[in-house]
Amino acid sequence: MKRIFFIICALMLVLTLSSPLFAKETVRIGLIVPLTGDVKTFGESYKNAFSLALEEYAKKGKYTIDPVIADDKNDPTEGTNAALKLMTQDKVTAVIGPMTSKVTIPVSELATKQKVPLVTGTATNPKVTISDGKRKPYVFRACFIDPFQGTVAAGFALKNLKAGTAAILYDVGNDYSKGLADYFQATFKKGKGTVVAYESYQKDDVDFSALITKIQVKKPDVIYIPDYYNKVALIAKQIREKGLRSTMLGGDGWDSPDLIKNAGDAIMGSYFTNHYSPDRKDPVAEAFIKRYKQKYNAVPDTFAALGYDATMILLKALDSAKRPAQDDIVRQLAALKNFKGVTGNIGFDKNGDAVKSVVILKVEKEGFKYVTTINP
Amino acid sequence: MELLSYILQQLINGLQLGAVYALIALGYTMVYGVLRLINFAHGDIFMLGAFIAYYLITRLNIPIYLVFPITMLLTALAGYLMEKIAYKPLRNAPRISLLITAVGVSLFLEYFLGLNALFTSNYIGFPRPFRIETYDCSLFTITNVQVLIFLVTAASLILLYLLIYMTKQGKAMRAVSFDQEVASLMGINIDATISLTFIIGAALAGAGGILYGIAYPQINVFMGIMPGIKSFIAAVLGGIGIIHGAVLGGIIIGISEVFVSAFLSSTFRDGVIFFILLLVLLLKPSGIFGKRIDKV
Numbered sequence: 001m002k003r004i005f006f007i008i009c010a011l012m013l014v015l016t017l018s019s020p021l022f023a024k025e026t027v028r029i030g031l032i033v034p035l036t037g038d039v040k041t042f043g044e045s046y047k048n049a050f051s052l053a054l055e056e057y058a059k060k061g062k063y064t065i066d067p068v069i070a071d072d073k074n075d076p077t078e079g080t081n082a083a084l085k086l087m088t089q090d091k092v093t094a095v096i097g098p099m100t101s102k103v104t105i106p107v108s109e110l111a112t113k114q115k116v117p118l119v120t121g122t123a124t125n126p127k128v129t130i131s132d133g134k135r136k137p138y139v140f141r142a143c144f145i146d147p148f149q150g151t152v153a154a155g156f157a158l159k160n161l162k163a164g165t166a167a168i169l170y171d172v173g174n175d176y177s178k179g180l181a182d183y184f185q186a187t188f189k190k191g192k193g194t195v196v197a198y199e200s201y202q203k204d205d206v207d208f209s210a211l212i213t214k215i216q217v218k219k220p221d222v223i224y225i226p227d228y229y230n231k232v233a234l235i236a237k238q239i240r241e242k243g244l245r246s247t248m249l250g251g252d253g254w255d256s257p258d259l260i261k262n263a264g265d266a267i268m269g270s271y272f273t274n275h276y277s278p279d280r281k282d283p284v285a286e287a288f289i290k291r292y293k294q295k296y297n298a299v300p301d302t303f304a305a306l307g308y309d310a311t312m313i314l315l316k317a318l319d320s321a322k323r324p325a326q327d328d329i330v331r332q333l334a335a336l337k338n339f340k341g342v343t344g345n346i347g348f349d350k351n352g353d354a355v356k357s358v359v360i361l362k363v364e365k366e367g368f369k370y371v372t373t374i375n376p
Numbered sequence: 377m378e379l380l381s382y383i384l385q386q387l388i389n390g391l392q393l394g395a396v397y398a399l400i401a402l403g404y405t406m407v408y409g410v411l412r413l414i415n416f417a418h419g420d421i422f423m424l425g426a427f428i429a430y431y432l433i434t435r436l437n438i439p440i441y442l443v444f445p446i447t448m449l450l451t452a453l454a455g456y457l458m459e460k461i462a463y464k465p466l467r468n469a470p471r472i473s474l475l476i477t478a479v480g481v482s483l484f485l486e487y488f489l490g491l492n493a494l495f496t497s498n499y500i501g502f503p504r505p506f507r508i509e510t511y512d513c514s515l516f517t518i519t520n521v522q523v524l525i526f527l528v529t530a531a532s533l534i535l536l537y538l539l540i541y542m543t544k545q546g547k548a549m550r551a552v553s554f555d556q557e558v559a560s561l562m563g564i565n566i567d568a569t570i571s572l573t574f575i576i577g578a579a580l581a582g583a584g585g586i587l588y589g590i591a592y593p594q595i596n597v598f599m600g601i602m603p604g605i606k607s608f609i610a611a612v613l614g615g616i617g618i619i620h621g622a623v624l625g626g627i628i629i630g631i632s633e634v635f636v637s638a639f640l641s642s643t644f645r646d647g648v649i650f651f652i653l654l655l656v657l658l659l660k661p662s663g664i665f666g667k668r669i670d671k672v
Contacts, residue, residue, distance in 0.1 A: 036492065038499045038596070073497065172643055201642050204602050206592035209389035210637035217382055230499040234594045241508050241519065262501035262594070 027063040027324045029314070030086035032097040032107065033307075034074040039228045041256040042099050043071070046121065046307035048296050050096060053311035056291075062319045068092055072103050074228075079103035080110060087114040093324055094119070096310055099303065100228075100253075101125030101146075101176040108139045117317075117329045121310030122275075122303055124149060124252065125175045129352045138326075140333050140352040142310045142341065143275055144376070146176065146251075150183025152358040152374045153224065153249055153273050158191040160372070161247060161271075163221035165196045169211060169235060171227050172200035180226035180251050196220050208238045216244050228253040233262035240266040247271070255302045260363065270363045275302045276343040277359045277370040288342045299367075302343075309341035384516040386638045387631065392522045392591060394630020395529040399584035400607035401614070401622035402536065403455075403577030409553040409617035410573045412471060416478040417458060419604020420485035421578045425451045425585025426502065426595045427495050433503050440505040444528075447586055448579040455578020456571055464567070482604075490597040499596045502589040525587050532580055533623055540619065545572055553617065606633075609653045615663030624664065 031050050033043035047069065054065050068090045072079035079098050086092045087110065094117040098104045104123035109131065111118035118139045120128065124146045129139050157163040166188050170181035178200075185195050196218040199211045212235075215223065223239065223246045225232050232254055239248070248270040255274055259267060278289055278299045288308060292300040300308075313336060314329075321328035339346040346354045357375040361368040400422050407415045428447045432438045438446065462481045466474050490497040509520045540546035551559040552569045560566050588603065589595050607622075610629045614621025629649060636645045656663060 036497045040498050199642060202646070204598070205642075206588075206594060206599070207389075207393050207633075209392065210386060210634040211642060213382070213385050213389060214638055217378070230594065233501065234592065237593060241510070243510060243517070258501075 024062065024064045025324065026066050027318065028066045028068060028090060028092045030083075030090065030092035030095040031067060031069045032072050032079060032082050032086065032095060032103075033069070033099055034103075035069075035071040037073040037075065038230045039074045039100060039253075039256075041229070041258050041301075042122070042303045045301050045304035046097065046099055049292065049300065049304040049307035050311050052288075052292060052295060053308050053315065057312075057315045061315060063324060065315075072098050074100055074103060076103050076106050080106045083107045083110050087111070087116050092116065093326065094314055094318070094329055096307070096314060097121070099123065101128055101179070102174050104128045105175060108136050111138050112136045115326050117314070117326055117333060119310045119314045119333070121306030121308075122252070123176075125179050126353075127175060135351055137334075137352075138330055140313075140348055142306055142313055142343070142346055142354050143252075144356045144358060145353050146179040147183045148376060149251055149273050149358060150180045150226070151187045152360070153180075153226075153251065154184045154187035154191065154193070155374070156271065156273075156360055156372075157188065157222045157224070157249060158193055161222060163193060163247070165194045165218070165220045166222045166224055167197035167199070167215045167218065167220040167246070168195060168224045168226075169197075169199050169201065169208075169215075170225075171203055171231065173203050174227070176251075176253065177227045181224065184224050184226070206234060208235050209242070212239055212242050212244060216242060220246050222247045222249050224249045226251045226253065229256040229259040230262065233259055233267065236263045236266040236270070252302060254363075255361075255368070257298075257301070260365075260367070267363050268365065271371065272361055272363070274359045274361050274368075275356070276305045277361055277368070279370045280342075280359075282342075282344075284340050285342045300342075305342040309339075309343055309346060312341065313339055313346065381515045382638075386634050388516055388518055388522060390631030390634035391627065392525055392630070393633060394627035395525045396584050396588050396591070396626075397603065397607045397610050397630050398529055398623040398626030399532060399580050399587070400603060401610040401626045402532070402619065403581045404608055404611040405614070405616055405618060405622040406549075406573050406577045408611070410549060410556075410570055411463070411474070413463065413474050413478060414608065415577075416475075416604070417462075417481035417485055418577065418581055419600030419607070420482050420489075421451050421455055421458070421600070422581040422585045422588070422603060423595070423597060423600035424454055424485070424489070425582030426589040426599065427489070427585075427597075428582070429586040429589055430500065430502055430595060433505055443505065444583060444586060448582045451582030451585070452575040452579040455574040455581075458578075459571055459574040464570075486597050486601075495597050497597055499594055502593040502595050504593060505590065521587075521591050525591060528583055528587060529623070532583065533619070536576070536580075536619060539576070545569070549573060606649060609649060612653060613656050613663055615666030618663070618665045621663055621665040 033046045035043045070082035072082055096119055098107050099122045101123045104120050105127050108128055120141045122143055124143055126145050129136055168181050171177040197215045225235055250272040252274050254272040317329050317332035321332045337347045344356050349355055355376055357373050359373050360371040362371050403418050425447050428450050429443050432443050462477050489495045510517050548564045548569045551564055606629055610625035611622045614625030633645050636648045
């Protein structure tokens with residue numbers, strides 16, 4: 001009996017010792033996304049794309065990736081806790097995500113302090129990569145920033161929709177929403193438009209009747225609602241039920257199948273600015289869309305595309321770095337030029353922000369229809 | 377004329393919100409009346425009501441006129457169980473223990489029901505059980521949802537009055553609220569009376585949850601927190617423990633919220649509401665209809 005036990009122990013020892021000899025070196029990568037809460041479809045798409053990217057990397061990459069996935073519930077506190085756990089306990093080499101600006105801003109501070117490279121695909125607020133005019137050297141993003149997105153939306157309202165008056169409704173506690181509202185307002189005013197209402201609400205508000213009645217009196221041509229799809233669905237429904245017929249406009253936070261599901265007819269005919277359209281004609285994008293469809297049986301939305309790009313960028317930097325060490329990876333990221341991504345050519349400017357074009361989509365019964373592309 | 381119609385329209389908006397607050401505030405005030413307990417979990421019963429209605433409508437296709445009684449029955453059961461499990465064992469404990477327990481029950485309901493296997497912590501679109509119709513009354517417009525909310529609140533208030541002032545159980549409730557010990561000496565079953573109070577309060581909160589879901593069609597497990605706090609303020613404002621006080625308080629809070637958003641800015645809204653609470657507590661802690669200050 002004793003002998004059998006001894007043999008088993010010895011066997012196990014040999015197995016554990018020998019396995020690293022055959023396998024590649026393991027690198028741990030963290031993913032922080034909202035898998036529950038008010039923007040869960042963002043996180044689901046992003047995570048799908050992340051897994052798809054890892055699967056492809058496994059075929060030819062230098063390392064074995066050990067992913068650690070955490071849910072931030074789109075809550076800054078939850079996100080910071082998750083990031084702290086990933087960086088200090090799980091000791092991840094790098095982090096992908098978070099997705100929304102309000103979670104990414106505190107997490108990016110943490111990444112800078114812990115010296116962990118962070119690549120977000122989707123957080124668009126300028127403060128994600130810069131705080132008090134200082135660059136956060138470990139933080140990069142694969143998307144454009146809100147000053148550009150808000151400006152494009154205002155320009156589109158003025159030129160293409162021939163709007164003279166606009167109302168803006170935004171979430172005062174959300175950096176993303178507030179940033180977009182500010183940039184939209186500034187550009188709209190500069191272009192000789194009048195902002196007839198600039199109204200804010202709070203995250204947990206569900207009753208918008210007072211604000212809508214207030215806006216209704218002013219009869220604006222367009223209403224700009226830069227928020228996430230759930231809140232937008234709720235507001236759009238109340239806007240239409242009150243009989244207000246202005247065209248609604250929004251940002252990339254609108255991109256979710258749940259927008260049409262929850263808002264229904266109320267949201268039809270609205271426009272929003274986005275990072276990519278699944279109608280994009282490009283070999284990289286087409287290949288990605290095909291693989292994504294095969295695996296998940298759904299058309300990838302903008303968050304899947306950006307999640308894929310962010311992961312691929314990080315993996316590329318990891319492979320080109322001499323060692324899988326944080327500082328080496330950051331150096332490779334900063335030097336990245338002309339990366340062929342699903343959402344276009346990606347290269348980082350001196351702030352770690354990607355310079356990319358904005359796509360405008362229209363909400364229709366069948367889904368989101370491509371309208372036009374605006375270059376920076 | 378335009379200003380008048382604007383004010384009237386905002387008044388209707390405020391009444392709609394206020395009527396729902398009133399329904400929740402009734403439960404707060406009744407429980408406080410008999411137990412001297414601020415039942416913080418009351419807002420979560422309201423949430424539970426919205427979720428039960430959601431599942432009844434989407435999964436079982438139950439028509440709306442049956443959704444109300446079934447939901448109210450189930451939330452009443454939840455209220456009954458809550459009292460039996462969490463509050464009854466503490467009947468003779470200091471009041472602060474009861475209060476802390478109430479906070480615990482509230483957090484338990486939010487996070488337990490928020491588990492992925494149950495309601496999840498996602499934001500869920502509440503289905504519209506009927507078409508929204510808007511009626512134009514020249515000066516203002518009113519929707520059938522608003523009419524429904526006014527009717528349900530008015531009917532609840534009348535039924536509650538009949539129950540409390542016309543029935544034996546109501547008399548027992550008033551007696552228990554006046555003095556528990558003396559009431560028990562008179563042969564009143566204290567436990568049964570307290571249970572009944574919780575049952576009625578929870579049923580009203582359930583109805584409030586359905587109406588809220590229909591009016592503002594999005595629900596999640598934390599939806600009860602803010603309306604719960606606002607209704608609590610409404611109950612304090614009207615005079616906690618007083619039925620018509622809670623309704624008036626709810627309507628005042630609803631209208632003030634809407635008017636602050638309409639004429640100032642919605643950023644000030646919650647600040648103004650909490651300022652009202654501070655003023656009431658400073659100047660007339662017993663509330664609008666309150667007569668004496670409880671010194672126990």
